[in-house]
Amino acid sequence: MALRLSVTLVLLLLSPGSTVMFIVQDSHGDPIEGADVSFCARRGITDREGMATFKDIPDLSNTPYGGCTLSIQKEGYISVTDAFSVSGDMVLTYILYSAVMASISGTICFDSSQNPAPFTSIRIFDGSTHVQLFSLISDAEGGFSFEISEDRSIYAVISDYDDQKFFLTPGKDQVLVVNTRGISSTVLISVRDPDGRPLARARVTLSSGPLLYMDETDEKGTASLKGVTNGIYTVTVEKEAYVTVTQSLTIAAPDRGGSQAVNITLERTTGMLELEIIAESPLSARVLITREGTELVKITVSEESLFTLEPGLYGVEVSATGYEPVKRQVLILEGQTQSLIIELEETQRRVTVTSEKFSYTGLILVLCGVGVMGGFYMIWRRWFAHSPSS
Numbered sequence: 001m002a003l004r005l006s007v008t009l010v011l012l013l014l015s016p017g018s019t020v021m022f023i024v025q026d027s028h029g030d031p032i033e034g035a036d037v038s039f040c041a042r043r044g045i046t047d048r049e050g051m052a053t054f055k056d057i058p059d060l061s062n063t064p065y066g067g068c069t070l071s072i073q074k075e076g077y078i079s080v081t082d083a084f085s086v087s088g089d090m091v092l093t094y095i096l097y098s099a100v101m102a103s104i105s106g107t108i109c110f111d112s113s114q115n116p117a118p119f120t121s122i123r124i125f126d127g128s129t130h131v132q133l134f135s136l137i138s139d140a141e142g143g144f145s146f147e148i149s150e151d152r153s154i155y156a157v158i159s160d161y162d163d164q165k166f167f168l169t170p171g172k173d174q175v176l177v178v179n180t181r182g183i184s185s186t187v188l189i190s191v192r193d194p195d196g197r198p199l200a201r202a203r204v205t206l207s208s209g210p211l212l213y214m215d216e217t218d219e220k221g222t223a224s225l226k227g228v229t230n231g232i233y234t235v236t237v238e239k240e241a242y243v244t245v246t247q248s249l250t251i252a253a254p255d256r257g258g259s260q261a262v263n264i265t266l267e268r269t270t271g272m273l274e275l276e277i278i279a280e281s282p283l284s285a286r287v288l289i290t291r292e293g294t295e296l297v298k299i300t301v302s303e304e305s306l307f308t309l310e311p312g313l314y315g316v317e318v319s320a321t322g323y324e325p326v327k328r329q330v331l332i333l334e335g336q337t338q339s340l341i342i343e344l345e346e347t348q349r350r351v352t353v354t355s356e357k358f359s360y361t362g363l364i365l366v367l368c369g370v371g372v373m374g375g376f377y378m379i380w381r382r383w384f385a386h387s388p389s390s
Contacts, residue, residue, distance in 0.1 A: 017058040018086050023093040024050045024072060027151040032074055032096055040068035040086075061085035072096065078149060095128070097149035102170030105145035108138045108158055109177045116142030117178065120159055127153030127167065163230045163252070182229035186259040187213075187251060189223045191237055191266060198222075199266060202239040206249070208232060235262070241311060241334075242266040272337035273307040273330060277318060279344040285320040318342045 024035045024046045031050025037043070040060075044052035060067050067085035077096035108117040120138045124146075125131065133154065138144045148154060148170070155167045158178045166176045191202045198221025206213040208231050215223040228251055235249040245264055252260075277285050282302065289297035289307065291314050297307060311334045319325035323344040330340050 017056055018089045019053065019055045020057050020086055020089070021051060021053045021091045022046070022070075022072070023091065024052070024074070025093060025095055026077075027095060027097055027149075027153075032077070035072055035074040035077075035096065038069075038071040057086045059085060059087050061087065076100075098151045100150045101147040102150035103145060103147055104154075104168050104170050105143070106168070106174035106176055108142045108144065109175060110180055111177065113175050113177055117158070118142050123157045124148075124168075125155055125157065125165075127155055179229075182231065184227045184229050185251070187225040187228045188259055188261045189215075189217075189225065189235065189237070190261065190263045191217050191221045191223070191239070192263070193242075193266060193268070199239055199242070202237055202242075202266065205236045205238075206233045207236075208234065235264070237264050237266060239266055241269055243269050268310050269334040270308050271311055271332040271334055273309055273314070273316075273332060274337055274339045275301070275305045275307065275316070275318075276339070276341045277301070277303055277344065278341065279320070279323065280346065283320050283323070283344075285318050285323075285344065288315075288317040288319075290315040290317075316340060316342075318344065320344055322347055 020039065022037055022039070022044075024032045024037070026032055031046070031048065033046055033048050033050065035046040035050070035052070037046060037052040039054050040057055042054055044054060046052045057068065067083055070080075070082040070084075072080040072094055074096055076099055078099050080094050080096060082094075108120050108122065109115050110117045118138060118140045120142065121135060122138060122144055123135045124133045126133055134146075136144055136146060150170060153167070155165045156176065157165060158176060161178055161180070161182070163183050164178060166174075168174060187206065189204050189206075191199045191204070193199055198217070198219070200217055200219050200221060202217040202221070202223070204215050204217065204223035204225070206225050206228060211229070211231075211233075213225040213228055215225050217223045230251050233249045233251060235245075235247055237245045243266060245266060247264075249262060273289075275287065277283075279285075284300050284302050287297065287299050287301050287305070288295065289309070291312055296309075296314075299305075309332045311332050313329060313331050315327065315329055317325060317327045324347055326342050326344060328340060328342065330338055332338055
C-alpha cells in the first residue's frame with residue numbers, strides 16, 4: 001500500500017506527459033475486447049477494437065523507478081507483463097496467446113534420422129516476432145518435449161546451426177534432421193558484358209576452404225552451381241579477352257533451400273598504345289586508328305599520346321599538312337604497352353617551269369609549215385599553167 005501511494009505521489013508531482021495506446025490482439029490478429037490493462041499505476045479495459053489509451057504518462061527514466069510496468073490479463077489467455085520508460089507518444093501492440101497448452105515432442109538427429117543427437121541444445125523462437133522464448137536440452141536419445149500455447153507459432157534452432165529453422169507442430173512426434181553441412185541451394189550466376197549482353201563459356205568458380213563448385217555459362221550467360229551450402233565464398237569468373245572478376249559472395253539460401261541469383265559484369269581486357277610523332281617542327285597531326293576496317297579513334301594530337309585499346313591488330317594512320325602520310329600496323333596485347341614512333345617527312349614540292357624558247361620554237365614551226373604549203377602551191381600553179389590545153 002505504501003509503495004502504491006509513493007508511485008501515485010511521484011506521478012502527481014511530475015508534469016503531464018505523453019499518450020500511450022495499447023492494442024491487444026489474439027494470435028490471429030483479431031482484437032481482444034475486455035482485456036484488463038494496468039500501466040503506470042493506472043488501469044484500463046480494451047474496447048471493441050482491442051485498444052486501451054493512457055494519457056499524461058510522465059517520463060520516469062530519470063527517477064529511481066526508471067519507467068512504468070505493464071500487465072495485460074484476460075480470462076482464457078496467458079497474461080503479459082512488461083516494463084519500459086515513456087519519452088513520447090507511443091502505440092504498442094501486444095499478442096495474448098491461449099491459456100490452453102499443447103504438447104510438443106520430437107527427436108533431434110544429425111544428417112540422418114538414424115543418427116540421434118543426445119544432449120544437444122534446442123532454442124525455441126516465436127514464429128512471428130523471432131524472439132527467443134526459452135531453450136532446452138535433448139535427452140540421451142535425442143528426444144525432447146515441452147508445452148506451449150496451442151495457438152502459438154514456434155520454431156526450433158538446433159545447437160549453432162542458425163541457418164536451419166524447424167517449425168514445430170503440436171500433437172505429433174517430429175524428427176528434426178539437422179544438415180551439419182548447412183542448407184544447400186542452387187546458385188545461378190549471370191555473366192554479362194558492359195552492354196548487358198550475355199557471355200557464354202565463361203568459367204565460374206565458387207570456393208570456400210575445401211568446398212569447390214565449378215561450372216561454365218551457357219548461351220544465355222548463366223552458370224548453375226548446385227548443392228551450395230550457406231556460407232561466405234569467393235567467386236571467380238574468367239573469360240578470354242575479359243578482365244577476371246574475383247569477389248566475396250555470401251550465400252544465404254531460404255530455410256527450405258531454393259535458389260539464389262547473382263549478376264556479374266565482365267569488362268573487356270585492354271592494352272596501351274603509346275604513340276610518338278617526330279617532325280622537323282612542332283605540329284598538330286591527325287591520327288586515325290582502325291580495326292578490321294572500322295574507324296575507332298579519330299583525333300588531332302601533337303607529339304606523344306596514349307591510347308587504351310582492346311587486345312588485337314590495329315591500323316594507325318598519321319597525317320599532317322605539308323607532310324607525307326604514314327600508315328603502320330600495331331598489335332595490342334593484354335596488360336601491355338606498345339610503343340609506336342612515327343617520323344613525318346615533308347612533302348616534295350613539284351614546280352613546272354615553261355621556257356620562253358618553247359614559244360619561239362612553236363612560232364618557227366608554224367612559219368615553216370606555212371612556207372612549205374606555199375611552195376607546194378607555187379609548184380602546182382606552174383604545172384597547171386604549162387600543161388597543154390585540151
